[in-house]
Amino acid sequence: MPAALIAELRAVVGDAGVLTGDEVAARYPGYFMDRIGADAIIRPRSTDEVAAVLRLCSAAGQPVVVQGGMSGWVRATETRGGEIALSLERMAAIEAIDPVNRTATVQAGVILDTLETALMDYGLTFPLDLGGRGSCQLGGNASTNAGGMRVIRYGMMREQVLGVEAVLADGRIISSLNQMIKNNTGYDLKQLFIGSEGTLGVITRLVLRLRERPSSSNTAIVCAASFDQMVNLLRFVDQSFGGLLSAFELIDNSFYRVNTGAGKHAPPLTADQPYYAIIEMLGSHQERDTELFETVLGEAGERGYFDDAVLARSVAQRQQIWEIREDLEHVVREFQPFYAFDVSLPVGDMQDYIAAVTAMLKGRWPDGKIAFLGHMGDGNLHIAIGAGGEGDRHGVEACVYEPLRPINGSISAEHGIGLEKKPWLDVSRSEGERGLMAEIKRLLDPGNILNPGKIMDLRP
Template structure:
């Protein structure tokens, strides 16, 4: 096993294979600044080179962890000193943008924001969008089935992938680079790898769907008195604006107050409302869409759905509003803090959040629980701080957040995946039969358990 670095260097070249010492200075992830642990860091430039790496590792029983942008939140890319880390950082080619078929063919290491900017030059958009857009990669988005702020209109990553290329554990290249929206020729094999978190194969190239760029965009941040008003406003916007509603991001009042405190974001609205919503509507005609948006918002005010509202007058003002929702770093002044990503039926949300907060207060009277969510697609995020010292706090917090999901059919992971952090709780959202089938798939495609071992299962 000690010779694996030398063998990989023979196959790829010394410059593309860094040993543990040469990889010093790299961090484990965005969330974990501790030094990267690995036997070697391999940086291939193509699918063929990825295939060579996996073939060598398979022959020598060497476990592998794939790295993309390292922005995942569930410890899905953790490695140790016996691991070969396969980084796709050099696979950054945007190979093709088809403006007629509205597709883009990209390598897995392309950063999300770079793809968004590239297709925008052609009057197109890639609408999957999340706060980590400047760091996360398309391959990582595929491997985790990323969601983000536009799911309510455009769907998750799974809805945007037409085809992909993946390398199996033994080095076999599975090229399914479909570019058609319709293709029912047998099993849709790409679905095996979307959301598989690198445990079934390494995604190296992707064909994604694009949309025509919208020509109008209207935004608002509003304050609301109750959760009934939140759901009422959501339905009002969907009924009045149809498919043009692209984002509907809800912040519980405590979250808003905590991130707009002294020294943090400036509060654009009074800070006493029970809920806040950041919403965005996009369309094709500025002259029609903007007056319609204003009329719909006035109706919401007249009906008492909205208590107060602010509408940005510039891109700078718009970005400042979005920062309140996307930049929650002020919460991290409290340590420890535990981040959660769950999904559940919208009608269950108010009672579920109240139960979680009650459980936490009973356990830790000084605890804090801030909540935000992509409400339109049933996704909530929690930031939990115990407010006191103690052992096993993360596990205890997990129990309080996850246990109430089971009776209402919720999921312990809406968009972040399972990784290692949520692995003990998979049974809350998946039956024994489902997990058994997952194990069968894993054993079939990776019989030696070399790809991202210990993640998901």
């Protein structure tokens, strides 16, 4: 990278805003997913500084990879020699919380959990909830269209964003900080940047939709012998809770066994059932909602929609149940080499899909390990696999992705594409769709400097 460009960037963001050499590698020692090979990390403090940085990089043809909290799973923020990383960590201000209109205006570097903590005094919540809540940044959540545990009730990140400010590759600032739920005035430009993984522009500020903070919580874990029971249970509780169902998380026997037992999490239920589910209902009146929760689950049990259940009677018990779902330490250690996938498909196809993936994997690697879990309520399965060896990645991926073709499933439910899933994009996007995506990329980033090579390779 030219020293002259580094000097120009340093003049924009200051000495503290430029990291080079050993400072770059030291930022992410032993990072588990994205390789950090950037020549420099540039850390602007404002939208104007981001714009100035991109103007310089555009003029120099300098590739730029935007980095948030670095909690992604698809190598969307991986950097290589000759690239610079643009970190928004110093743009971490919560600029405004408006309790009347229930919005928050934030800079892109705000940590998800930091915003949630700040909202407690207002009786409000930003309902996006995922495992990386303590490190992921809101700009990254938007650029990847993050999902999480409460999508069934509140929707993806796309549904939580009212307005976006973004900087294009040439340094133009597009400020569309809409604060209204309804604004039907032509193209919804913010949607270009939400889910685009930093390939079309750099999100610098957001207006987020807030909700009233639930004041009651009820959680249970159930088990069942058949997938049909789970399907019936999901429909029944969703209908009976009257809009209060906030999570319905599927866990298969393999994942449950890996995460519970001696030296691990205490098993609330026996480990001999094929399927488990964590059900959560968030409401506004603890006593009344607990009565409804228990009544509905009692009726569901009588109807045979599950075989056994444990209801959390305290905050500690609720946390213990959720830890079984959220703790990935044991599966990452025991499933080697470890592969993680997230796919989306109709709930009605899940049972056959699980069987097909398992059969393909075991047919090639009989000793391979596989576990399924995920947000069943919104059609999202996460898959953990330990199989094969060096050079077998494509074969393992084929076991997961090929069965999605005939059912029009998606290779990514919430993690995005990055580099990890790029070779399989044709499973979920037609040739016409991919061509239009490339045209949009060329229009907004003709020099191909923003996160080049991620999602797709531009044809000459």
